[in-house]
Structure formats: structure tokens, C-alpha cells
Amino acid sequence: MADSTWIESMEEELHQFDRLDVWELVDRPLCINVINLKWLWKNKRDEENTVIRNKSRLVAKGYAQKEGVDFEESFAPVARLEAVRLFIAYAAHKSFTIY
Numbered sequence: 001m002a003d004s005t006w007i008e009s010m011e012e013e014l015h016q017f018d019r020l021d022v023w024e025l026v027d028r029p030l031c032i033n034v035i036n037l038k039w040l041w042k043n044k045r046d047e048e049n050t051v052i053r054n055k056s057r058l059v060a061k062g063y064a065q066k067e068g069v070d071f072e073e074s075f076a077p078v079a080r081l082e083a084v085r086l087f088i089a090y091a092a093h094k095s096f097t098i099y
Contacts (some may be wrong), residue, residue, distance in 0.1 A: 006041060009056040017058075036061045 017023050028034055042050055044053040091098050 005054045006056065009054045013056045013058055017018065
């Protein structure tokens with residue numbers, strides 16, 4: 001990956017982990033496998049198909065995770081709070097049961 005725009009994009013993604021304080025460096029426990037990571041790259045394009053932004057994401061390979069070992073803490077909900085509140089209000093208005 002020699003293109004400077006992709007390197008800047010990856011550095012920006014790593015900076016977000018520090019800024020949001022969502023990770024903690026710890027020693028690997030004995031007999032525990034480390035969850036592997038991989039980079040995903042995508043070009044954001046405008047209506048004329050011109051690249052307007054290079055977007056990088058660092059993701060965990062999910063098949064290596066085990067439920068109960070920081071499984072619930074690894075991922076944040078993707079819905080905005082406003083959307084959740086709207087959903088609950090609509091369900092209450094229609095007398096729906098939410099599970």
C-alpha cells in the first residue's frame with residue numbers, strides 16, 4: 001500500500017480508536033488465540049463516478065470470536081439513539097410487543 005491517500009485513510013481510522021478510547025492493549029493470555037484483523041478499503045464516489053474519498057476500515061475476523069469473551073463489548077450498536085426512540089414510540093403507539 002504505497003499510495004499516500006490510503007495511508008492517510010488508515011491512519012485516520014486508527015486515530016479514531018484512540019480518540020474514542022475503544023481499545024486497550026493487554027498481554028495475550030496463555031492458550032488463547034488472538035482475533036485477527038484485516039483492512040477493508042472502499043472508494044467513495046460522487047454522482048459522476050469521481051473518487052471523492054478513500055475510506056478504510058479495520059475489522060475483526062468474526063469467525064475467530066467466541067461468545068462470552070468480550071463478545072458483547074467488541075461491537076457497538078449501529079442504530080442512532082433517535083432511531084431507537086422513534087421505533088419504541090411507534091411500537092408503543094401501535095401496542096406492539098418488543099423483544
